[in-house]
Amino acid sequence: MTTAPERIVVVGASLAGLTAAQHLRARGYAGALTLVGDEPHRPYDRPPLSKQVLRGLFSADTTLPHPPDLGVEFRLGQPATRLDLSERAVELGDGSRLPYDRLLIATGTRARPWPDPEEAALAGVFTLRGRDDAQRLGARLQARPDRVVLVGGGFIGFEVASTCRDLDIPVTLLVRDAVPLAAALGPRLGGLIGDVAREKGVDLRLESEIERMEARDGHLVAVTLKDGTRIESDCLVAAIGTLRNVEWLAGSGLEADAGGLRCDAFCRALHEDGGVAEGVFAAGDVARWPNPHDDDALVAVEHWGNARAQGETAAANMLAGDASAMRRHDHLPDFWSQQFGLTIKLVGLAEGADSFAVMHGSLEERCLLAAYGRDGRTIAAASIDSARWLPAYKAAIRERAPFPPIADAVDQPRLRVQEP
Amino acid sequence: MSGSTLFEQILDPAHRANPYPLYAEMRRVPVARQADGTYVVSTHTELARLISDPRISSDDLPDPQKFRWTGHPVTDLLVRPVRAEIRKRHRPFIFRDPPDHDRLRGQVMRCFTPERVRGMRGKTQKITDDLIGKMRGKTRIDLVDDFSYPLPVTVICELLGVPPEDEAQFHGWATQLATALEPNQRGDEETQAKNEVCFNEIADYLQGLIKEKRKDPQQDILSDLANDGDGMNDFDLIATAVLLLVAGHETTVNLITNGMLTLLRFPEHGARLRAEPDLAPRLIEELLRYEPPVHYRTRLALADIPVAGITIPKDAPVIFLLAAANRDPTRFPDPDRFDPDRPDNRHLGFGGGLHYCVGAPLARIEAEVALVSLVRRLKGVSLIEDPPPYRPGASLRGPRHLRLALEGVAE
Ligand SMILES: Cc1cc2nc3c(=O)[nH]c(=O)nc-3n(C[C@H](O)[C@H](O)[C@H](O)COP(=O)(O)OP(=O)(O)OC[C@H]3O[C@@H](n4cnc5c(N)ncnc54)[C@H](O)[C@@H]3O)c2cc1C
Numbered sequence A: 001m002t003t004a005p006e007r008i009v010v011v012g013a014s015l016a017g018l019t020a021a022q023h024l025r026a027r028g029y030a031g032a033l034t035l036v037g038d039e040p041h042r043p044y045d046r047p048p049l050s051k052q053v054l055r056g057l058f059s060a061d062t063t064l065p066h067p068p069d070l071g072v073e074f075r076l077g078q079p080a081t082r083l084d085l086s087e088r089a090v091e092l093g094d095g096s097r098l099p100y101d102r103l104l105i106a107t108g109t110r111a112r113p114w115p116d117p118e119e120a121a122l123a124g125v126f127t128l129r130g131r132d133d134a135q136r137l138g139a140r141l142q143a144r145p146d147r148v149v150l151v152g153g154g155f156i157g158f159e160v161a162s163t164c165r166d167l168d169i170p171v172t173l174l175v176r177d178a179v180p181l182a183a184a185l186g187p188r189l190g191g192l193i194g195d196v197a198r199e200k201g202v203d204l205r206l207e208s209e210i211e212r213m214e215a216r217d218g219h220l221v222a223v224t225l226k227d228g229t230r231i232e233s234d235c236l237v238a239a240i241g242t243l244r245n246v247e248w249l250a251g252s253g254l255e256a257d258a259g260g261l262r263c264d265a266f267c268r269a270l271h272e273d274g275g276v277a278e279g280v281f282a283a284g285d286v287a288r289w290p291n292p293h294d295d296d297a298l299v300a301v302e303h304w305g306n307a308r309a310q311g312e313t314a315a316a317n318m319l320a321g322d323a324s325a326m327r328r329h330d331h332l333p334d335f336w337s338q339q340f341g342l343t344i345k346l347v348g349l350a351e352g353a354d355s356f357a358v359m360h361g362s363l364e365e366r367c368l369l370a371a372y373g374r375d376g377r378t379i380a381a382a383s384i385d386s387a388r389w390l391p392a393y394k395a396a397i398r399e400r401a402p403f404p405p406i407a408d409a410v411d412q413p414r415l416r417v418q419e420p
Numbered sequence B: 001m002s003g004s005t006l007f008e009q010i011l012d013p014a015h016r017a018n019p020y021p022l023y024a025e026m027r028r029v030p031v032a033r034q035a036d037g038t039y040v041v042s043t044h045t046e047l048a049r050l051i052s053d054p055r056i057s058s059d060d061l062p063d064p065q066k067f068r069w070t071g072h073p074v075t076d077l078l079v080r081p082v083r084a085e086i087r088k089r090h091r092p093f094i095f096r097d098p099p100d101h102d103r104l105r106g107q108v109m110r111c112f113t114p115e116r117v118r119g120m121r122g123k124t125q126k127i128t129d130d131l132i133g134k135m136r137g138k139t140r141i142d143l144v145d146d147f148s149y150p151l152p153v154t155v156i157c158e159l160l161g162v163p164p165e166d167e168a169q170f171h172g173w174a175t176q177l178a179t180a181l182e183p184n185q186r187g188d189e190e191t192q193a194k195n196e197v198c199f200n201e202i203a204d205y206l207q208g209l210i211k212e213k214r215k216d217p218q219q220d221i222l223s224d225l226a227n228d229g230d231g232m233n234d235f236d237l238i239a240t241a242v243l244l245l246v247a248g249h250e251t252t253v254n255l256i257t258n259g260m261l262t263l264l265r266f267p268e269h270g271a272r273l274r275a276e277p278d279l280a281p282r283l284i285e286e287l288l289r290y291e292p293p294v295h296y297r298t299r300l301a302l303a304d305i306p307v308a309g310i311t312i313p314k315d316a317p318v319i320f321l322l323a324a325a326n327r328d329p330t331r332f333p334d335p336d337r338f339d340p341d342r343p344d345n346r347h348l349g350f351g352g353g354l355h356y357c358v359g360a361p362l363a364r365i366e367a368e369v370a371l372v373s374l375v376r377r378l379k380g381v382s383l384i385e386d387p388p389p390y391r392p393g394a395s396l397r398g399p400r401h402l403r404l405a406l407e408g409v410a411e
C-alpha cells in the first residue's frame, strides 16, 4: 500500500486532464492539484472547432465548464519540458520544477504539420487542432476565399469540407487513398460519405496528392497535384493526421514513441523495460493501452469519449493505493461526427474488420446501422442518421457476440454479410 | 392473494393506491418471468437497455376477438370484418415498428414544431384560468372532474383543430378509447365492443373534419397532416389523430392530479412552488419519476434476448415497468423521497427509445401552467380523503377523483 497522495500534477490541460482533476476532487482528494498546459487557454472542447466554430455559429471560446471551486492551480502557457522519474518532478519551460507524488500525463496530440516546412510556413496554409487555429481559419473562411483546398481523407477534413459547403465556399478535397474514411468506417460507408460530399458540391479527388505549392510574396496562390493538375487557391487546410505529444518525455525512461505513451490496463505508465512507473499515469489521445475488447492489443484512441473515460479511470486509480483496488480502463471506443447533414456514430473499432452487414435501413436510404465482424465476432457498429439501436449493438460488441450479432429484429432487412 | 404472481398482484386494484412496495419486490429480479410466460423488466439499467433494443417490438396488439353477431348479414360478414382489418392494418404508430412507425411519427413531429407547442402556453393558461374561475364560491371540488380532466382535452382539440363546439363529444370518446391503451382492459370483450362503436363514431367524425381541412386548411395539426405533400392516407391519419387525443389525455390528467396530490401530501413543496414558480420544471420532472402517469408499457420479444443472466425467449410478452425503474435505488439514491432538487433525474416517465413520448414538451407546459396556477390561486386547500379512489387501470394509473376542501379562490 503506497501512501495517499498529497501533490498531484497533471500535464496537459485539456479534456482528459480536466476530467481527471474533477474526478480526483469528486473522490475526495483534498491535496495540491496543478494542471500544466502549454496553451494559454483554460481547458476547452475541440469537437465544435471543426463544426459550429468554423461555421461561425459558436465563438472559438469553447471553454469546458468546471466549477470555480475546483481548487486547481493552473500553470498555463507553460510546457512541461522534462520528466525526472527518480526525483519525481516535472520541469517546466520557465525552469521551475514541480514535484509530484502522482503524475498524470495527458498531453494529447497535435496536428501533423505539412511535411515541407517552407510550404507549411506560407500564409494561407492552415492546420486545425486548437481554438486559435479555429479562430484563424474561421476568420479566413468568413472572408470567403475563392476556393479552399483540403488535404486529408479523415473526419476532420470531411467536417471542414462540409462547413465550407455550408458557407457556400468551393472546396477541393484531396484524398490519398482510393476511398475516404476507409480506415475508420471501411470502404462501403466511407464511399457512401464520399458520394454525399460530391453531391453537396465538394470536388472530391481520390488518390490525389500535392506535388508542390506555389506562392507569391509568401502567400499561397496555387497547388499542383502529382497528376499535373493545377488548382488555384489561397487557402489550404492540411488535415493529415496527428502526432503524439511525447517529445518532452525523451530520456525519462518511459516507453513513449510515435505510437503514444505505453500504459497498462490501469492507466499506469510503463518503463522501457516494461515495469510500472510508480505513481505515473496516462490518459487521453496520448495514451496507448491494452484494449480488452481486442485481446489486449495496444491501441491509442483519439476520441472525446475515451479522453473522458480514461481521465476518470486514471483519477480513480491514482487514489487507489495499490493495484488490487484499481479498475481497468475497459472503455469501448465510441465516436461521432457531423457532416453534410449526416450524423455518423461509431462504437468499437472497425479497422481490421473482415465482414460487414447492414442491420437496419439501407445504404440507398443513407440511413442505416451496420455491424462489423472479424473472425466471426462482432467488433464494431456504425450508424448514419440512425443511432437509436446503437446501444444494443454496443452491448453485443462488449459481449463479443458472434457475427452478425442481432437477428430477427424489428425492421431488419434480409441480412447479407459482405466485405466491409 | 396467495398463489398469484407478483405482476398479478400489481394488477389487483387493491394495490392501486400504493404499488411501490410491490415494485421494490419486483426489482429483486431485474427481468422476472411470470407464470404466464410474461417477462417483467423493472430495474433501470435493464429497462433502459431493452427499451432501445431492436429485438423488442411494440406491435403487440391482440387480434380482435370474435364478434358477437348482430344478426345483420351485411354488418356481420362485410362491414365489421372490413373495418376490423382496416383498423389492424392502420393501427396507431404507438403499436407499430419501423419503418412504418418512423414514417408516421416523422410526419407528426414535423407539425409538432417547438414554436407551435410553445404557442400553446397562453391558451393553456386561459383554459386554466377559466376552470379555476368556476371554482369560486365552492368549498369542495373534485380536481379530476373540475380541472384535470377538461384541461388536456381542450388543449389537444385546439392543437388538432377540432372546433370548440364539438369538443364535448371528444371528452366522451377520449375517456372510452383510453382503455385501448390500458393493457389489462383492452383484451376483454365488452371493452372491445364499446371501443369498436366509439372508434367508428370518432372515425366518421374525423373523416368529415379532414375533408374540411383539405378544402379550407387552418393553422392546426390536422390541416398540416391532411395537406402534407407525401402525406399519410386517411386511415393512418384518423388513427394518428385518435392516438394524439388518447395518448395526451389520461396521461396528462394523471400528471396534474398526482401533482396536486403530492404537493398536498408534502406541503413544504407546495409552499415552495408558490413562492418560487421557477421550480416548476424540476418539480415536474421529479413528479414524472415519483408518480408517473404511465406505470408500464407492453412489448413483444422478436428473438431470444439475453439480459441480466436470463434469456427472454422469442415471442414472449414483455412488460416495461417504468414506474419501478423510476424508483430503482441503484439509479436514484433514496428513491422513495420526493425531491425536486434531485440531480441528473433521468426518469422513464415519458418512456424512452424510439417511442419516446411525442407530447412530452406539451405535457410539461400543461403541467407547469396547471400546478403553478393551482397552488397560487386555491386558498386553504386540503385533501378530503387520502388515499383517493383510483381508476381501475394499472398502467395509466391515477386517481378517479381527488376531492378537495377549499377556503377560497384568489384572483
Ligand atoms: C477539430 C477537432 C474535432 C474533433 N471532433 C471530434 C468528434 O467529433 N468526436 C470525437 O469523439 N472526437 C473529436 N475530436 C477528438 C477529441 O477532441 C480528442 O480526442 C480530445 O481532445 C483528446 O483530449 P486529450 O485531453 O487527451 O488531448 P488534447 O485535447 O490534445 O489535449 C492535450 C493538451 O496538452 C497540451 N500539451 C501538449 N504537450 C504539452 C507539454 N509538454 N506540456 C504542457 N502541455 C502540453 C496540448 O497543447 C493540449 O492542450 C476532435 C478533435 C479536433 C482537433
Ligand code: HEM
Binding pocket: B058, B093, B094, B095, B105, B156, B243, B244, B245, B247, B248, B249, B251, B252, B255, B292, B293, B294, B297, B298, B348, B349, B350, B351, B352, B354, B355, B356, B357, B358, B359, B360, B362, B363
Ligand atoms: C404527462 C403526460 C404524458 C405522459 C406521462 C406520457 C407518457 C408517454 C409514454 C410513457 C410513452 C411511451 C409509450 C411506449 O413506449 O410504448 C408515450 C408515447 C406517446 N405519447 Fe405521451 N405522454 C404524455 C402526454 C402526451 C401528450 C400531451 C401527447 C400528445 C399531444 C402524447 C402523445 C404521445 C404519442 C403520440 C406517443 C407515441 C409515440 C410513438 O409511438 O412513437 N403524450 N407517452
